[in-house]
Amino acid sequence: MSVSFRLLKQSKKSRARLGILKTPHGEVETPAFIPVATRASVRMLDTREIEALGSQMLISNTFHLHLTPGEKIVKKAGGVHGYMDWKKPVMTDSGGFQVFSFGFGRDHGVGKILKEEKEKSIETKQQPSQIKIGEDGVEFRSPINGDKLFLSPRESIKIQEAIGADIMFAFDECPSPLANEEYMKQSLEKTHRWAQMCLDAKKTKQGLYGIVQGGGFTHLRLESARIIGGMGFDGFGIGGEFGYDKKAMEKVVGAVTDALPKNLPRHLLGVGHPEDFAYTARAGIDTFDCIAPTHYARHGTAFTSKGKLDLKKAMMTQDFKPIDPKCSCPVCKTYTRSYISNLLRTHELTGMKLATMHNLYYFNALAKHIRKQIKNGEL
Numbered sequence: 001m002s003v004s005f006r007l008l009k010q011s012k013k014s015r016a017r018l019g020i021l022k023t024p025h026g027e028v029e030t031p032a033f034i035p036v037a038t039r040a041s042v043r044m045l046d047t048r049e050i051e052a053l054g055s056q057m058l059i060s061n062t063f064h065l066h067l068t069p070g071e072k073i074v075k076k077a078g079g080v081h082g083y084m085d086w087k088k089p090v091m092t093d094s095g096g097f098q099v100f101s102f103g104f105g106r107d108h109g110v111g112k113i114l115k116e117e118k119e120k121s122i123e124t125k126q127q128p129s130q131i132k133i134g135e136d137g138v139e140f141r142s143p144i145n146g147d148k149l150f151l152s153p154r155e156s157i158k159i160q161e162a163i164g165a166d167i168m169f170a171f172d173e174c175p176s177p178l179a180n181e182e183y184m185k186q187s188l189e190k191t192h193r194w195a196q197m198c199l200d201a202k203k204t205k206q207g208l209y210g211i212v213q214g215g216g217f218t219h220l221r222l223e224s225a226r227i228i229g230g231m232g233f234d235g236f237g238i239g240g241e242f243g244y245d246k247k248a249m250e251k252v253v254g255a256v257t258d259a260l261p262k263n264l265p266r267h268l269l270g271v272g273h274p275e276d277f278a279y280t281a282r283a284g285i286d287t288f289d290c291i292a293p294t295h296y297a298r299h300g301t302a303f304t305s306k307g308k309l310d311l312k313k314a315m316m317t318q319d320f321k322p323i324d325p326k327c328s329c330p331v332c333k334t335y336t337r338s339y340i341s342n343l344l345r346t347h348e349l350t351g352m353k354l355a356t357m358h359n360l361y362y363f364n365a366l367a368k369h370i371r372k373q374i375k376n377g378e379l
């Protein structure tokens with residue numbers, strides 16, 4: 001059995017929708033937040049904890065599992081599910097984003113959303129300093145031992161098949177937000193050609209999502225959505241950057257989902273701070289992943305119903321309330337800000353773990369709230 005999507009309700013107020021994503025490892029109620037399990041682990045947590053905090057599906061990283069321990073070992077352990085003893089659905093990204101972050105992303109120190117207007121623009125045929133983007137794939141050196149490595153659409157699918165996630169992603173070029181329009185156009189052509197190569201290479205019944213790129217150029221995004229949308233994928237990832245701010249992003253993502261088949265699931269790659277949940281759902285997104293809950297927790301920041309809370313502040317040691325009095329996670333039921341703050345301030349790993357547990361629960365609960373709002377006709 002492969003992957004399928006059932007639309008339960010289409011909002012009358014927006015593009016928001018309720019759905020069920022069916023996979024061989026169970027169903028996911030959408031819209032859903034997907035925690036990032038880069039190396040088949042959500043940092044600080046074990047598999048039982050990830051599940052107890054309300055997570056429905058995980059996204060693991062093809063690139064990192066390929067480097068270590070290698071997909072052969074993951075396969076020997078029964079695929080990613082057996083390897084980490086996770087019974088629920090898993091997605092694997094294709095490694096395309098890592099190519100981006102080792103390439104132009106590293107050269108220019110940019111992320112997905114530009115902080116300023118474009119200063120340095122990336123021209124056609126320009127190559128990043130650390131990797132070589134060719135017509136058939138990407139050459140780069142292992143960040144672990146410096147070995148020469150090559151990743152291509154065929155190679156990525158082969159690795160993802162060995163990892164055995166329920167849903168795989170096509171291998172794409174994730175262009176830098178600094179790319180000019182001509183670069184973006186040529187990059188898109190490559191991404192579309194690579195998408196077909198991924199479909200042709202696939203031998204298993206795993207689900208395969210195509211990826212829509214096009215940067216902040218709405219007309220290129222629409223062209224990409226139309227082409228990728230007509231290729232026979234089981235669903236779609238929407239990747240790359242989308243413009244200078246979240247408003248622009250909502251507009252572009254909404255236009256993209258309008259151009260995609262209605263009966264198939266859409267995943268927004270790498271976007272999902274609490275303030276993104278409502279508008280991405282309104283734009284017609286079904287699933288999305290983000291490292292924010294775990295990353296911020298390790299740096300001492302908790303997400304709460306009143307916004308971000310810096311648990312490392314000295315005054316927190318005098319505060320005997322839970323992280324969020326409105327939260328019903330196991331951490332808020334048990335521990336005080338004072339206790340967790342002192343652990344974090346003294347670099348005790350338990351502090352990072354408790355903050356991670358709260359944040360992950362909070363993100364999953366927020367997605368549940370979004371589903372309720374759609375159900376009640378409020379979003």
Ligand SMILES: [Zn+2]
Pocket residue numbers: 323324327328329330331332333358359361
């Ligand atoms: Zn909590």
